[in-house]
Amino acid sequence: QVQLVESGGGLVQPGGSLRLSCAASGFTFSYYAMYWYRQAPGKERELVAAITSAGISTNYADSVKGRFTISRDNAKNTVYLQMNSLKSEDTAVYYCHTRDSRLRIDYWGQGTQVTVSS
Numbered sequence: 001q002v003q004l005v006e007s008g009g010g011l012v013q014p015g016g017s018l019r020l021s022c023a024a025s026g027f028t029f030s031y032y033a034m035y036w037y038r039q040a041p042g043k044e045r046e047l048v049a050a051i052t053s054a055g056i057s058t059n060y061a062d063s064v065k066g067r068f069t070i071s072r073d074n075a076k077n078t079v080y081l082q083m084n085s086l087k088s089e090d091t092a093v094y095y096c097h098t099r100d101s102r103l104r105i106d107y108w109g110q111g112t113q114v115t116v117s118s
Contacts, residue, residue: 024098
């Protein structure tokens with residue numbers, strides 16, 4: 001079955017950096033675009049970054065452009081989110097996501113908490 005397992009979250013001071021990882025299994029990873037979402041307390045889940053199947057194209061929310069970088073290693077079935085210059089408003093649970101468009105099924109990881117605080 002499809003599994004997405006995030007790791008790398010934690011507590012970091014403002015201005016610091018973290019790298020999130022999402023290990024995928026149960027599907028042909030290199031065929032699928034991958035996404036990072038986040039959800040802060042009391043807010044709706046929002047798309048943070050996206051990357052195409054081959055990793056050629058990426059997209060970012062305006063709030064993270066220039067600070068976050070999404071990448072992937074198809075040999076390791078892993079997608080990453082490098083987060084630099086972190087701000088308190090980046091505090092959220094971060095989720096890895098992909099979608100099987102043919103079956104119309106969304107797959108989510110369990111999430112990893114990122115807390116930016118001094």
